Amino acid sequence: DAKTTQPTSMDCAEGRAANLPCNHSTISGNEYVYWYRQIHSQGPQYIIHGLKNNETNEMASLIITEDRKSSTLILPHATLRDTAVYYCIVETSYDKVIFGPGTSLSVIP
Amino acid sequence: NAGVMQNPRHLVRRRGQEARLRCSPMKGHSHVYWYRQLPEEGLKFMVYLQKENIIDESGMPKERFSAEFPKEGPSILRIQQVVRGDSAAYFCASSPPLAGANEQYFGPGTRLTVT
Numbered sequence: 001d002a003k004t005t006q007p008t009s010m011d012c013a014e015g016r017a018a019n020l021p022c023n024h025s026t027i028s029g030n031e032y033v034y035w036y037r038q039i040h041s042q043g044p045q046y047i048i049h050g051l052k053n054n055e056t057n058e059m060a061s062l063i064i065t066e067d068r069k070s071s072t073l074i075l076p077h078a079t080l081r082d083t084a085v086y087y088c089i090v091e092t093s094y095d096k097v098i099f100g101p102g103t104s105l106s107v108i109p
Numbered sequence: 110n111a112g113v114m115q116n117p118r119h120l121v122r123r124r125g126q127e128a129r130l131r132c133s134p135m136k137g138h139s140h141v142y143w144y145r146q147l148p149e150e151g152l153k154f155m156v157y158l159q160k161e162n163i164i165d166e167s168g169m170p171k172e173r174f175s176a177e178f179p180k181e182g183p184s185i186l187r188i189q190q191v192v193r194g195d196s197a198a199y200f201c202a203s204s205p206p207l208a209g210a211n212e213q214y215f216g217p218g219t220r221l222t223v224t
Contacts, residue, residue, distance in 0.1 A: 038152075
């Protein structure tokens with residue numbers, strides 16, 4: 001079972017920052033937080049991951065709280081092409097990815 | 110460097126027929142994962158394979174489903190005697206050895222429709 005809780009859906013205005021929250025209160029010390037997204041009818045796409053520190057790449061930023069029980073994915077300037085389902089995942093093993101239901105993000109023009 | 114390739118992209122089968130889904134991993138990747146996504150549902154892990162070995166098949170239905178990843182050639186997900194409930198999108202992912210979840214690269218999927 002997924003170890004994360006996310007809102008079912010969110011809206012964001014085009015050009016604004018999209019902030020997607022994720023709760024992972026049972027995360028253990030060596031577990032990373034991963035974010036994937038799935039644009040309609042496509043395969044999932046890796047976005048970013050982190051352990052303790054905040055992370056940033058060309059796609060997004062990941063903010064992890066100090067107690068590591070929650071995190072936020074930030075898309076700094078959302079575009080219509082960012083409309084997708086976003087999955088927050090906690091995983092330790094070199095094995096399968098356990099996807100929860102994710103957050104359906106709609107970017108509104 | 111080509112990404113993960115899956116074929117066919119769309120497959121229509123009648124009830125009782127067999128479905129064969131193929132997955133070619135990225136170059137240099139020796140690990141393959143299959144996931145299923147039923148309509149309006151999330152992705153569910155099915156099976157994890159390395160070359161010539163099944164590592165984890167905990168998500169595979171007990172009957173009619175099988176998977177292989179031979180020494181040469183693509184990975185095959187085989188569904189025998191398909192039923193309407195098998196209609197879904199089947200995604201394959203590949204990774205290099207000892208990869209974390211950030212290194213699974215997904216293919217475009219095969220959409221199976223059972224009529």
